[in-house]
Amino acid sequence: MNELRESILSVGVADPETAVSVHALLGSDPDLLALAGDLPQRRSAVDAWVKTMFLRPEGPFLEIAASAVEDALGEAPDKAVDETLAAITTRPRTPYDLRAVTGLAEADLDVLLPHLEAAGLVRADANPLDPEAPFWTMDHRFARFHYAMLAEHLPRWRRGYITDKLWRMTHARYDRYVCRPEFHRLARExxxxxxxxxxxxxxxxxxxxxxxxxxxxxxxxxxxxxxxxxxxxxxxxxxxxxxxxxxxxxxxxxxxxxxxxxxxxxxxxxxxxxxxxxxxxxxxxxxxxxxxxxxxxxxxxxxxxxxxxxxxxxxxxxxxxxx
Missing domain, CATH: 3.40.1350 (Trna Endonuclease; Chain: A, domain 1)
Known part of the structure; x- marks a missing residue:
């Protein structure tokens, strides 16, 4: 019943907020944790760690996150996939919400969403007040990071010249769209x-x-x-x-x-x-x-x-x- 809690605790970071922040990016995968260097042990150290590991071109995770969707699907995402996943990253979406945001037809979403779910990118969370309209939620950590942080400025992140400036422009998205969903899921569990x-x-x-x-x-x-x-x-x-x-x-x-x-x-x-x-x-x-x-x-x-x-x-x- 407490799988997420145990997974977060297994990361080995004592400070709760820092542990959630790290787990939101890497989960508890030992191979990924081995690439992540010394994990931050306090909340104030998270920003520098994220920039070093995920947002600088020499970091081990920038290209992993940038190619996460393509790797999951086995092909480059088209415009419909990008728009749908970008919308779901900002908050869970019902099919009606997705139709309004993306402009896709109901028939197109009926095909696309199960395809993304089968690829491990999204999941359908229950909506008790409207069981026919589940909340489609991002379920892939690197894909979530890609749309939250990288997608809009990917060429600039890759060049690495203004990483600190880009971080100042976008760091609120890291807390809002990467860490907060993990915290919400932990609270529900x-x-x-x-x-x-x-x-x-x-x-x-x-x-x-x-x-x-x-x-x-x-x-x-x-x-x-x-x-x-x-x-x-x-x-x-x-x-x-x-x-x-x-x-x-x-x-x-x-x-x-x-x-x-x-x-x-x-x-x-x-x-x-x-x-x-x-x-x-x-x-x-x-x-x-x-x-x-x-x-x-x-x-x-x-x-x-x-x-x-x-x-x-x-x-x-x-x-x-x-x-």
Whole structure:
């Protein structure tokens, strides 16, 4: 149940945010890790390591990432493939979303998406509110890095003359499109440790009042298809109270079910930690990677009978109760 957590821990980087950042690029493949030199051990060292290993022409991974899609498909990607994968890199997309962004016909996507999935480039994540429209998500680390960082300026990256300038222009894309999806997936896997959770997904909820779709990145569902937990996630930066208010708003759009609320971030505003809601939990990266007290490596999470909040006991979540 905790394959991603164990894979991240196996990288051997103690700092949780740094470990997620490294794993988002290399996974835990020993051959790739052997090429990566000394791994960064703190968050402040990640930028220099990424530039050296992935963005300089003499680095071992620039050309691997640049050719990742061609290697996976066995042929150079055409325009439709490039546009589809670039769109999926920025966020998970439903088929309707992809039709709007790429201009491809439904029949074309019906052929293309399974082809990309078979090549290991994308995966279809469940969409409980619309099972016929799954969230197509990037599933290939080097391809994700290519579209997030390399594709637009590849000739310049290869020349290597203005690497530092290009990094300043694009480094936010590394956090947003490379690291953040890994953190989201880790959070969803963690939420599955709740014995009542049968599935965890992202969810997009219609907002009739404002004629918009509201998305939250974590929803846990029981076997009956009812939401039992909803979460908002913030990678790298401090979570502000506005995100918690937005989470509660989405909860009301879903009919205000009896569900726990998770604020998952490395840091949160004081207003969130001071919130008196007994069903609100604040979760940090270290807690997502923490094993249970009696759990050995690769063992499943367990909780004793009668534990009302097994997740908080196992991973150290914070909960506040009035009185």
């Amino acid at each position: 963690w939420a599955l440790n709740d014995p009542a959770a049968a599935q965890t997904t992202r969810v997009t909820v219609p907002d009739p009042r404002f004629r918009q779709l509201r998305t939250i990145e974590l929803a846990a569902w029981n076997a009956a298809g009812e939401p039992i937990a909803l979460g908002t996630i913030r990678w790298k930066f401090q979570m502000v109270e506005r995100q918690l208010k937005r989470l509660r708003y989405v909860k009301r759009l879903l009919g205000d079910p009896k569900a726990r609320l998770y604020c998952i971030a490395p840091r949160v505003e004081a207003a969130i930690t001071a919130d008196p809601d007994p069903d609100l939990f604040v979760i940090g990266p270290a807690q997502l990677l923490r094993r249970g007290a009696n759990e050995s490596a690769n063992a499943p999470e367990t909780a004793p009978n009668g534990d009302l909040h097994p997740i908080s006991r196992l991973v150290g979540a914070q909960t506040r109760r009035v009185g």
